[in-house]
Amino acid sequence: MSIDSRPPRPSPTLAQLLDAIRFLTILPVPDSDRAPEPDWLTRALAFFPIVGVGIGVIAATVLLIGNSLFGPGLAALLAVAASVVVTGAMHEDGLADTFDSFGGGWSVAKRLEIMKDSRLGTYGGLALGLDVALRAMALAQLPLWAALATLVACHAAARATPGFVKRKLSYAGDVSGMKVSYAEEPMRKDEWALVLITVALAALPLLLVSPLALIAGLGFGAALAALIASWAKRLLGGYTGDVLGATEQMFEIGYLLGVAAVLAGS
Template sequence: MNFLRLQALLFLCAVQFLTRIPTPRLGAFEPDWISRSARYFPFVGLLVGLVCAGVFWGASQVWSGALPAILAIAVGVLVTGAFHEDGLADTFDGLGGGGTPERRLEIMKDSRIGTYGALGLGLTLALKAAALVDLPPVLGAWAIAAAHAGGRGASVLAMRLLAYVGHLERGKWKPAPAGLAWAEVLTALVFAGLPLAVLPFTTVSWTTAAAGLVGGGLLAVALALTARSLLGGYTGDVLGAIEQVFELGAMLGFAGAVALLQGRP
């Protein structure tokens, strides 16, 4: 199989794994393609983010207040099938409810949502929406796209830096994630950084962009370190949670920078 055809198949594999977007049948499939397709996770995230950004900008031309933000978040949930949100809820349940790594992993595989998961998911979505309300349409649209791409980039980096501790026979990711080469990680990070390339053509300042990316990075690192301490590494659910908290931190950073630059208390 030539290089370009393989990359196209890996991209389609990433789309199928992360979203509900209809794609052509792959035909052939190799067991490690999901892991190898991780290089395209941020690019798929960017595409999802662009859809959500378009909804946010378009809705902002009609409505004010929270409605554009809620619609953009809802569309993201629909496009991905709540894939990352499900991981966030399971991770919060496991990290908050178990006393040992084994018990935490067992809780995370339970399909029922508990108190920690419900509160974590609800508060995360509410905080993202509240932060988006404070952003003007152009900045909000860019912020959504950047957060989606960056969140997937953070997840791919966690795959490289942490050990996989999920249940091999019961995990959503089969076969278990294989170790990523640094070249694959760097490719993913390049895709994650694509929104920065259009900054000179927007009204978004570098200060605002940096604040959001730092905010997202801090929350992602905090969750990754917590997972390493309490679980010994990551699972697929943890990767979804890292993506979601990166989005949250990014939105809080963007909104905070806008408030400070406008001189608001």
């Protein structure tokens, strides 16, 4: 009798978590031994905030070490850089492509064409520079204890934004290929519950630091993400994968600015 030496097949929940880690980060995870379901990315969206917590913890660890070695300014920049590295600059790429598309296209077809172009344009370059600068400078304004709590809360909440945008807008990209994996299937109620619970738990340390800072962060972040989503609806007719990345980044910027507006200099 032969013995199957393959590792046990992961449960659906673990499989979806691994899909989320594999999609959002460059962290090594076990290879999947199953064929991807058409809605695999929609199912993985529920675990995006959990992955965001992990990204926030990594960034917070770098901030803590960097602060002891270099001081708050350079430590904040290193923390932002750590999040960029661990995600493979995935969301930053979406931000740059979105701004190049919005700024350089004069029709929906042209904007979508620009969005697919791998070259970086003026609008995208400026957006990337301001993105990193604003996040690092806002983080550097915070007391260390508040900055650590904010990083975890911010990265968790920011990874929930793609699900909200996907829920409100229709898909505007290519009708073939990737569309089927996340554009057609809605998230279930239990998946939304997991998203909201994760975001709430990740925000608890910041809530204990300052409820007003948490409210400001969520408000500023939601406002900037909604702004990008409204532009996408007007200029593209809906969202694309790059737009989802851009809304995540704009939420991060707004969240950090909102917290800094309340706690800077505390």
